Amino acid sequence: MTLLSIKDKLSISRFGKSILDDKSWIYECAALISDSRANRQFIDDMEWFLENHNKTYNDKKK
Secondary structure, eight states: OOOOOHHHHHOSSSTOOOTTTTEEEEEEEETTTHHHHHHHHHHHHHHHHHHHHHHHHHHHHH
């Protein structure tokens, strides 16, 4: 098992953007969920997480 650095974990997106800024990965992962209700819940939860992560991080940074 290879451990990824924090920078690598944030740039897993195939576009090389931070997974915290580029939300395309959410929809790609959600497409793997066949149950439509679970699919929608995953998208809602991940969007909420990213929105609140950035808000909390930026507040702590001030």
